[in-house]
Amino acid sequence: MMKKNNKKKRPTLQDVANLIGVTKMTISRYLRDPSKVSADMQKKIAVAVEELGYIPNRAPELLSNAKSHAIGILVPSLANQVFSQVIRGIERVTEAAGYQTMLAHYGYSAEREEERISFLLSYHIDGLILSESQHTPRTLKMIATADVPVIEMMDTVSPAIEQAIGIDNFDGGYQMVSAMIEKGYKNIVYLGARLDIRTQLRLQGYEKAMQENGLQAKSVMTEAPSSFSLGADLLQKTLTKYPQIDGIFCTNDDLATGAVFECQRQGIRIPQDIAIAGFHGHDFGQSMVPKLATVVTPREKIGQVTAEQLIARINGDPLTEKIIDLGFEIYHGESI
Amino acid sequence: MMKKNNKKKRPTLQDVANLIGVTKMTISRYLRDPSKVSADMQKKIAVAVEELGYIPNRAPELLSNAKSHAIGILVPSLANQVFSQVIRGIERVTEAAGYQTMLAHYGYSAEREEERISFLLSYHIDGLILSESQHTPRTLKMIATADVPVIEMMDTVSPAIEQAIGIDNFDGGYQMVSAMIEKGYKNIVYLGARLDIRTQLRLQGYEKAMQENGLQAKSVMTEAPSSFSLGADLLQKTLTKYPQIDGIFCTNDDLATGAVFECQRQGIRIPQDIAIAGFHGHDFGQSMVPKLATVVTPREKIGQVTAEQLIARINGDPLTEKIIDLGFEIYHGESI
DNA sequence: CACCACGATGTTACACGTAACATACCAGTA
DNA sequence: TACTGGTATGTTACGTGTAACATCGTGGTG
Known part of the structure; x- marks a missing residue:
């Protein structure tokens, strides 16, 4: 008979109740708070639940507009x-x-x-x-x-x-770039990926800091998702487009780390030749040599x-x- | 009257149906497959659903043992x-x-x-x-x-x-360590963290490769979760415990990368002084200088x-x- | 001994979308 | 005209845990 959908139904509260000879209400009480039934009953129900492998069923309580927790x-x-x-x-x-x-x-x-x-x-x-x-x-x-x-x-x-x-996020970008400018970097480029709202706000903070100091804002951006290797790619692009930069501010640590790696590969010294900063303060940036400047977020x-x-x-x-x-x-x- | 739980009930299919003057069954049909109701009806229902902001409710269909998709x-x-x-x-x-x-x-x-x-x-x-x-x-x-x-x-x-x-995972560890041995490394230590089953299997693969070549297996392990900084810590511990190692095999790329960073900080050359290998083939290992040897998993x-x-x-x-x-x-x- | 209080369990009704079956209506055809 | 086939919509019953209320029994108290 039974074709492939011989799905044996899952045990319900009623099944557990039948096994003991009580009503499902008693089982329901036990499951929500075992102390609501007698000590005897607690033991019996525990055994029955275990034996049947009862799995809770959220559907009914979702129907009644109770809280779902x-x-x-x-x-x-x-x-x-x-x-x-x-x-x-x-x-x-x-x-x-x-x-x-x-x-x-x-x-x-x-x-x-x-x-x-x-x-x-x-x-x-x-x-x-x-x-x-x-x-x-x-x-x-x-x-x-x-x-x-x-x-x-x-x-x-x-x-x-x-x-x-x-x-x-706006202020995060602003503060970090301001700190870089204060250290003497002037030719700072913004590296962005995945242009979500936060990336854009950081860019705006960067722009404000540059403007306030009479510096020209430049950015290299892509919609591709961030990754370490993308950071390396973007650094290469940046060097081609703006050969004489002295700093880059990346929208996150991933890009920044990738950029650091690419500098190492090309023999560019950090921070003597180029300063690099990221955003978030991830573990890898703090382990890396050099330790990555970053906006540490909680x-x-x-x-x-x-x-x-x-x-x-x-x-x-x-x-x-x-x-x-x-x-x-x-x-x-x-x-x- | 209404205290804080003045939860206005969400609109139901019935509410949508009432608004148009049909039964909820018609709405149900539309939602599952719009072409199941007349073109007129489709427009009316679309408006009503939009107006009420109807949110589907999975509870009833979970009750009937239908597939939940x-x-x-x-x-x-x-x-x-x-x-x-x-x-x-x-x-x-x-x-x-x-x-x-x-x-x-x-x-x-x-x-x-x-x-x-x-x-x-x-x-x-x-x-x-x-x-x-x-x-x-x-x-x-x-x-x-x-x-x-x-x-x-x-x-x-x-x-x-x-x-x-x-x-x-056993073979992954075995093959990587065998490759290292073949390159001439003899004093290889296994670095492990979060001792889950996969970590243990890789360790066993490592041990087999070492034994087959008459080399002594040594490991430095912790139950702490993997991280880049932990890789650095474990490398330090390893150097204290086994000063004359020439290679380490890490249970994953995170540890391996952290170890690479620590070597760079200490002026240890990779791979001349110590060879380092990881597991998985993550993006950061491939971007890093030097590129990380690893077991690339799909x-x-x-x-x-x-x-x-x-x-x-x-x-x-x-x-x-x-x-x-x-x-x-x-x-x-x-x-x- | 009568009564109360309370703990333990039972009874009833309910939430809402959907499968399955039923009905109504229309166009087309013999 | 009678009948067929098909489309559009309606009707009915169902699944399962829980709140709210009901009942039963027991031990304690005056």
Whole structure:
């Protein structure tokens, strides 16, 4: 008989209940809080659950509009170390608070972001953490009707739907380039990739610092995603286009590191011939020789504060701080 | 009246239907395949859906044992580049096939893995991709009762629940160390971190190569998670413990790169004084000076093949190849 | 001994999209 | 005209855990 779809149904609460001779309500109580049933019953149920290999089923409780104790996290890319650190910060908090996380990424595309948000919301998550500040109209509409707290993390400059937590990317670029200029570098080029909003803000900060000092802003940019080898490529391009530069400011540590490697390969001394600075303060930049100058950002802290705020708002606390700026540090290292 | 939980309910299919004056079944049809309703109706529904900001609700279809068109991916760590590349390979396939992915990580802990698997299964995913080969008894029981295809990726050596796709980590270690020995290095030390199963298999491969050549195996290991700075630390420890080494084989590129940096800081020449090799073939190792010798693994391919196999099995295809070995390449670079 | 309080378990109703079947209507054809 | 086939929409029943309320029994107290 049974063709290939002989899917034996999963055991339900009723199956567990039948095995013991009680109602499923008793099993439900046990699973949510074992102390709600008698000691005898606890043992019996534990055995039955184990024996049947009962797997919880979220569907029914999602139907009733109860809280799901799950939150959604949407990051643009998993390949970017920045986000894995932010996620660690988030999960340290959510885990302690008994929340599950549903993680998704969208490759910097607003359309895919929309699709992912729809997917996450369709599971009745209690809150949503985004990392971008540009969304499609439908995304905004869905977020509004979902009536779920939303926080955008990473940047505090661009306008937020409800609440933004992160750093001032514009000022980060400005401060780092100002520090380079103060050290005497004049011919500084900006290297950018993956032209997302944060990259653009850092570029603007760079431009402001150059202008203030009467220096000419120059940039070499691509829409390709960042990588170490891309940093090397971009340095080559830069040297061709602007042979007499004395410094480069990269939108992130990956590009900067790749540029450093390429200098080493070409026998260009850092920082004597060219100064190089990055953004974020990743482990590899600090291990490298020379240590990479960088804008050190509090990635894990951003995640932590974001999760704390989100859970507070899920619990009904009012939204008090629309923007939380967690600051950054300029690290000079050995490369500028 | 309404206290803080004035949650206005989300619009349901019924709400959309009421707005137009049809039954929700018509809306349901439209959402699954617009061509199933008349052209007139399509326009009206599109407007109504947009106006209400309708968000799909997965709960009811999860209740009926229909396929969810979602698969779960469980990786030990997001910080590890390896897995973000594997995930990219998976999603290229799942996206094309119309499957959504639910991503989770568990920090190399079997208990957290169990918890995450329970979470994923509770959403009625159609298939499950794991990356580890050691599981708790309850994990195995749940997988069995869930009756969902499972694939373990990354390693082909350790025993699989149903199907394993990846590379032979033992042989990877063996081949790389053999290559180093062939080049004349004799005093090779193994550097390991995060002692998961793959790290251990590579160690065993290393040991076999050393033994076969009458050389003594030595290792410096820690349970701490891999990082660039840890590579530097371990190199220092190694030099203290074994001053006259002429080569090190690291369990991954991160450690190897950190070790290279530390050598540069100490003025140790690579490979003249010490040869260094890693594992995986990451971008940064290939950009670095010197280019890092490494075991190049087909991460994206592993993800791709895994997803293809999983979807085939979800569609009822029989499991034919219990183990799929996708091979690796020994890359000599400039560091050995 | 009667009654209360409380702990333990049972009963009922509900959430919402979809498969399967039913109906209504229309054009086309013998 | 009667009948066929097909399209568009409606009707019904279903899946499963939980909140809210109901019931039962027991030990303690006046």
